[in-house]
Amino acid sequence: MSDQPKVKVATVWLGGCSGCHMSFLDLDERLVDLFKLVELTSSPITDLKEIPPVDVGIVEGAVCNEENAHVLKTLRKQSKILVALGDCAITGNVPALRNQKDLGEVLARGYIETESTCAGEVPNEVVPPLCAKVRPIQEFVKVDAFIPGCPPDADAIWYGLTELLAGRKPQWNPSNVRYD
């Protein structure tokens, strides 16, 4: 087993709360078993920024801004298998709540009308421009597997990843899936 090359994995954190990555760390002692088979390349956990070619790309978060879309497309290009981790990537989830409002209203509420803000203005440099609507990742790229949950608990992540490592697509059923 130790002779086999490790499966290269990259993860990205788009429009989400990082809860899915936290839940990944909740694998606890199973992380040791996982890293016997997997090499984590670029990821918010390793803080490596450049995405190398990998076997599995894992995406947390929805596409909220132009940078999210760019990172997602890069990861897709670099990955053999792309996995949507958590509800934001899969449905838009909480970030998509803003879709009920016009973008101008959302920005004004966030940067100008906030109770603690004096003479605020909407930033137009450094930060990436927001998309008009928050969208799930499969509306931009092909997604090969999904791990639902907000966040998916460690057991769901373990099931999803071990199935993929075994060369199978995770099959969800009432005993192992949650949308919350």
Next chain:
Amino acid sequence: MKTLTLTIDGKTCAGAAGQTILEIAQANGIEIPTLCFMKEVSPWGGCRMCIVEVGGIPKPIPSCATPATDGSVVVTKNERLDHLRKLTLELLFSERNHICPICPMNKGDCELQMSGYKFGIDGIRYPYLYPAFPVDLSGKYLGLDHNRCILCTRCVRVCDEIEGAHTLDLGNRGVKSQIIVDLNTTFGASTTCTNCGACVSACPTGALFDKDAAFHGALKKCVQVRTTCAECPVGCGLVVYTTDNRVVDVFGDQDSPVNRGHLCVRGRYETWAVPRERLLEPMIRTKGKLAPAPWEEAIAAIRAATARLAPREKSLLVSGRLTNEAARILAKFRSGIGRVGMYVAQNEAAMCGEPDFAPEAFARIDEADAVILLGADPARLQGVVAARIRVAARKRGAKLVLLNVRPSDLDAHADISSRMIGFESAFWKRVAEVLRGCRRPVLVYGPHAMTSPGIAAMEQLLAIFEPDCGPTVVALPSTTNALALAAAGIEAVDNLSHWLTTAPVRALHVCAADEPTGGAGILHDRAVAGLLHSMEFLVVQAAYVSRLTEFADVLLPTTVWSERDGTITNFEGRVLPLRPALTPRGQAREELHALESIYA
């Protein structure tokens, strides 16, 4: 009845002509997924989850809305059907904002979520629409978030076919379709919504929800206790959902032969969603002020104050909500107390004279071709009776004659509606005209039929019918257990000031039980307030703080409906169980233990 035989998933199944494929499959233990189907109301065939293949028909058809035909071969489960069901679910998920983590029906109370789990839906192949539908939080007890609606119309159908109100319907077209309240107003502004909450019970998602239950815990994880609503003499079955010794929500018991799962606003919401101040510890008045005291001291204070009095100087006045068991225990120490009376609604005492239960009253109303209401007010007091009458008149075309004191929404569905004053012979001719030819009339009368115009009207009504086809007469009192308590020998009192002045009462003990008003209802008779002021010694045993508690020398806290045990007898004569769903709060105790230790 013509029987038919069909093959479902290779199993030979028998059914009756007119039954749908779904009904026969369910009766034969074959499960077909559904979403918009509800067995209590007419089929809609809108969600397409229950599609099946029938031999000879190229397209899948909805089994809930398709009558079975003899000899047909039905397949309920195969790859094609499951694929189509998955697509249906994905369309539903992508059409509105089904964001589980922020929905109160999360954690297993949502049928859409459960269907998603069942079919292993992990990603949606359609683009999400993210519409911006409004959220209506203007209702007193219920909220409507159109963003979570799947347009199954279960709410529309229960509102129309069970409550009979038809407050809800579908508005707009296509992707803009939405549930509308009245003519597209809000729950808060609705003139027809009765707040029965049936729509919320029927909703498979979080679109309709109880505001006071939202985010208070998953119903699926609550403890469920089946008990009986003690708000009126109908005696509806309840399922009380509790967690951490508090009520999360209350629904009707589908298995109750009385209400078959339906409730009115009193049982569904008013018992728990209305904040009320509980009496939580005994109190004794010292130097003009009520101060907390242990039970033993409070009981000792009552014994000390009443021991020197002759029995005739002591009276006990109880609520008509007490249980049958309470009546039996009261009989044991009646000799120590001059009089035991039960206060009832205005004009209600005469109904208790010869307690008159109406067995199978609901069954008679359900099959009635005419309903006559005389001096009763079910729309306000016994909402489940009003619902059955509304359905009888609106859906089955039963004649409806109302001779009542107060107007109600039933007036809109009545053939004749008149206030109970000065009927002339021309009026009775008109009533006779309306009721001519009716074979199964039901006459429901309430306390106001016990007045002289009411009794005169009753005589006129009964004279309309031939002696052998007279109406089924149903007495509908307004006090929960008044008929049974009266039958157990407790005097019903509807003129309290008269009752209090006809004996030399020096000490009065009022058992208000868990009346929502805390027993303050007896003060509606202004003379009573004066009499209570001049009373030498007054004990009030109640669950809630009220205007009455201000009069008391000793206050004793009692249990509320959700903490009680025992039985009550409904207006049909059914003996129904009260089961405690919670342990009593504070130092509240059921009144009988205290009464026994004081007077026995």
